[in-house]
Amino acid sequence: MAIESLTKPEALLAAEATRAAPPSRRHEGRLGPGADVRSRSAEVFTVSGRGESIGFAMETVIGTDERKRVPDTDLHPWRKICALRIRGPGGTGAIGTGWFIGPRTVVTAGHCVFSQTFFGGWADAVEVIPGQNRQQNGTLIRPFGSAVGRRMSVLDEWAKSDDREPDFDIGCIHLDEPLGDKTGWFGFASLPPNELAGFMVNISGYPSDRGGGDEQYFASNRILHVGERRVFYDVDTHGGQSGAPVWIQEADDAPPLVVAVHAYGIGATPTSLGIVANSAPRIIPEIYDILEGWLEHDTQPATAVG
Amino acid sequence: MTTRRWLRGVVVDGADAPVPGAYVVVVEASVPLPEIALVADAQGGFAINLPEGTCRLRAEDAGRAGEVEVTVPAPGEVRIQLR
Numbered sequence: 001m002a003i004e005s006l007t008k009p010e011a012l013l014a015a016e017a018t019r020a021a022p023p024s025r026r027h028e029g030r031l032g033p034g035a036d037v038r039s040r041s042a043e044v045f046t047v048s049g050r051g052e053s054i055g056f057a058m059e060t061v062i063g064t065d066e067r068k069r070v071p072d073t074d075l076h077p078w079r080k081i082c083a084l085r086i087r088g089p090g091g092t093g094a095i096g097t098g099w100f101i102g103p104r105t106v107v108t109a110g111h112c113v114f115s116q117t118f119f120g121g122w123a124d125a126v127e128v129i130p131g132q133n134r135q136q137n138g139t140l141i142r143p144f145g146s147a148v149g150r151r152m153s154v155l156d157e158w159a160k161s162d163d164r165e166p167d168f169d170i171g172c173i174h175l176d177e178p179l180g181d182k183t184g185w186f187g188f189a190s191l192p193p194n195e196l197a198g199f200m201v202n203i204s205g206y207p208s209d210r211g212g213g214d215e216q217y218f219a220s221n222r223i224l225h226v227g228e229r230r231v232f233y234d235v236d237t238h239g240g241q242s243g244a245p246v247w248i249q250e251a252d253d254a255p256p257l258v259v260a261v262h263a264y265g266i267g268a269t270p271t272s273l274g275i276v277a278n279s280a281p282r283i284i285p286e287i288y289d290i291l292e293g294w295l296e297h298d299t300q301p302a303t304a305v306g
Numbered sequence: 307m308t309t310r311r312w313l314r315g316v317v318v319d320g321a322d323a324p325v326p327g328a329y330v331v332v333v334e335a336s337v338p339l340p341e342i343a344l345v346a347d348a349q350g351g352f353a354i355n356l357p358e359g360t361c362r363l364r365a366e367d368a369g370r371a372g373e374v375e376v377t378v379p380a381p382g383e384v385r386i387q388l389r
Contacts, residue, residue: 086342092353093345095329111340116310117355118342162308166338208329208343209366239331239343268338278341 022285025190027101027292029255031076032184039075041068041218046077046256047200048249051222067236070204070216071133074143077256078216079131079183081245083206084173086112086126088119095213097205097244098128099258100185101291103178104298106149107188108243109263110158110171117163125150126173130183132206134214144182149173153294155287167229167281169263171243172294186245188258190288193226196248196259203235203262205244213240224277229284231260232269232277246280259283308337308357313376315384317350317365324350325388328367335361 045068070078084096098108106128113123129146157168204218211217225232231246246260260280269277283291317328330344330352336359344352346365354363356378363386364373370388 090353091347093347095343095345109340109342111342115342117339118344120355163339164308164337166340169340208331209371212368213329213343237341239329239341242341263340264338265341267334268340 022190022192024192024195025285025288026257027188027288029080029101029187029257030184031255032079032180032182035076035184037075039072039078041070041072042075042077045070045218045220046202046249047220048252048254049200050198051200065236066221067207067210067217067219069211070218073131073133073216076184077186077247078204079144080180080186081130081204081216082106083129083132083213083216084108084112084126084243085129087124089121089124092119094118094123095206095208095240096242097240097262098126098173099243099245100130100180100183101188101258102185102295102298103180104175105180105185105295106173106175107245107258107261107291107294108171108173109261110154110169111163111263112243113152113171113173114154114159115163122152126152128173128175128179130179131216132214133216134211140214144179147175147177147179149175155290166264166268166279169281170261170287172291174294174298186247186258187255188283188288188291190283190285191259193228196226196231196282197223199223199248199259201231201233201235201259202247202249202256203237203241203244205237205241205262207238208240209238217241224275225273226282229282230279231282232273232275232279234277237262237265237278310355310357311379312353312355313378313380313384314351314353315363315386317346317352317367317372317386317388319370319388322387325365325367326350328365328388330354330363330365330386332356333362333364333373335359
């Protein structure tokens with residue numbers, strides 16, 4: 001029997017090199033009016049750059065609950081984060097979290113607007129409340145008011161998946177009113193895995209178990225794993241925080257840059273990874289393009305979204 | 307496609323009175339489910355379209371909580387009592 005050598009073609013190597021290192025892309029955010037007033041809690045809470053290795057624990061709130069309440073939700077960056085009051089067909093209610101990427105465009109988890117599990121399909125309407133908070137005297141405050149969105153979009157792969165593709169669980173609410181002009185909006189980025197690995201991530205949203213969905217809670221930690229389409233981290237979250245922004249800051253004075261959309265507790269982390277972590281679908285290049293498409297759509301008069 | 311069944315439930319307090327506005331989350335299920343919280347209606351009721359299999363639901367309201375384990379499809383209405 002003659003044995004011959006088979007060498008991997010150069011063309012394949014070149015193609016792999018291109019696939020392995022897609023260029024990073026960044027869409028700038030906007031601070032919004034009055035941004036010269038600095039949030040003390042943002043200075044204390046948020047983390048930047050890359051972090052040291054950490055251990056693992058066991059639950060969605062992983063080990064000790066490290067979430068901190070955000071007191072000054074009327075300031076940047078907290079005010080760009082919105083409590084969502086979702087109404088489904090037949091009067092079903094739910095809560096989630098969203099965040100502005102433009103004056104009329106609020107990104108959230110796909111299942112906050114389209115879910116077989118929770119709504120049997122599309123939600124009817126979502127009330128978007130940026131920077132909602134409860135004062136010490138118990139009064140609920142909405143520093144920027146609220147707006148109800150009835151036009152929504154999700155990634156088609158999510159809609160087709162019967163709620164079974166966490167990698168594509170991203171959606172958006174298109175508002176008629178430019179509420180984001182009052183709050184500013186987040187920048188977002190598509191970063192290749194090798195660039196994202198090891199970053200500290202920040203997550204803030206409106207959980208049901210603390211503050212009853214009326215108060216914003218924040219936590220941060222290091223990224224544990226960057227998958228092809230999802231990022232995994234040991235950051236405490238709970239029901240109601242679906243759709244929250246997962247952001248990095250490349251330096252202490254750098255603007256927040258959202259890289260993923262929080263959606264899942266530890267149950268959605270593949271056991272093959274050998275980690276206990278929560279997770280979020282990443283803003284990969286294809287999704288970056290779709291977010292820009294949703295933004296572009298919202299600069300036009302209100303119409304159905306393609 | 308997953309075989310799903312609508313599960314209807316009610317959240318009650320220690321005196322079996324309905325708790326409108328209580329939150330209900332899925333703690334465990336036969337498939338990964340995301341971190342959204344359902345809101346009980348004016349009668350403390352909720353509905354969720356779950357895949358067949360065993361799941362665990364948790365209800366929360368004002369510092370009280372309760373959990374139940376349910377096998378879907380479940381006969382009748384599920385009650386979650388807050389303590």
